Amino acid sequence: MKQLIKPPRLRQGDVVGLIAPGGYTNDRSIEKAVRNIESLGFRVKTGAYLRSVFGNYAGSVQQRLADLHAMFADPEVKAIWPIRGGSGCISLLAGLDYELIRKNPKVLLGYSDITALHLAITKRTGLVTFHGPVASSTMSDYSREHMMAVLTDPQPTYTIPMAEENARRALSEPHYGIRTVTAGVATGPLMGGNLSLVAALAGTPYACDYRDCILFLEEVNEAPYRIDRWMTQLDLALGFDKAAALMIGICDNCGPDHEEISLTLDQTLDLHLKPLVVPAVSGYSIGHIRNQFTLPMGVRASLDTGRQTLTLLEAAVS
DSSP: OOOOBOOOOOOTTOEEEEEOSSBOOOHHHHHHHHHHHHHTTOEEEEOTTTTOOBTTBSSOHHHHHHHHHHHHHOTTEEEEEESOOOSOGGGGGGGOOHHHHHHSOOEEEEOGGGHHHHHHHHHHHOBOOEEOOOTTOOOOHHHHHHHHHHHHOOOSOEEEEOOHHHHHHTTTSGGGSOEEEEOOEEEEEEEEEEHHHHHHTTTSTTOOOOTTSEEEEEOBSOOHHHHHHHHHHHHHHTOGGGSSEEEEEOOBTOSGGGSSSOOOHHHHHHHHHTTOSSOEEEEESOSSSSSOOOEETTOEEEEETTTTEEEESSOSOO
16 A cells, blocks of 8 residues: 545635545435535535436546546545445546545545545555445444544544444344454454455455554345355455454345345354454444444554544544
8 A cells, every 4th residue: 555645624615525426426415415415515526427327337447537537636626535336436446547546635525436546545655534424324423423533523532433313223133232252452454344345356456555553344135145145255364364354344234034045144244253363343333234343444553442432543633
């Protein structure tokens, strides 16, 4: 990974570029995203191809690249906020103008399919990007508080506790609960994202190099056997034992209901987490969930399994 470039912090009244680099969107989602952005005290600039549709993608690769490049090139735009994930971001990686991005550092925020952009941009430019809500997310007070703190208020350290609402939900939905498989404290840069995307990039020039990193992973709506396959692929690619720690988010609807005979999600994760001597946890407040915190890619952090916290050890914005 290149030396980190930290984007300028966001301030009230800043312009946020709204684009759809992956899946297609609709007017209802656009209206919700605009409300979200304006409620945070920012102004909205929409991409020229935001409403484009090409199959289940938000326009052709060329159209989606054009919107992304236009937002990075526009000096008025201080942050770029994809409206959703979906699929298709991986197709943009070979055509991205990484030099343009490096010369115009600004906040890029999102999760799910946006993982592909995070990993490629971090690797090629060193720009800190942010794994957090998409523009059309229904944000809780928890997700809003921690997102805004990381994006607008640079502090030398910032400690993020896990969401109490997720702990309460775990009483009826156990996969929302925190599990410590291997206890300890680990320090390293944050790296990772959506499991299927991180796995899809293995063996490519944009692969996630998680050695000595706190590797965070999350998934949604996938059967345990798929989780196992992707985890195995990532382990074979580099070796989970070379990570500083593994932090698995809340994997919603990833139970064995998909198959008649199946391991549970916890059993599947334990195949990969239990052999490790580095700290390994699951059920942390990241993923396709309402109460998620924002992780700055490449920024050094400390995972404390005893306190169930993640502490950023440097500011993510300048």
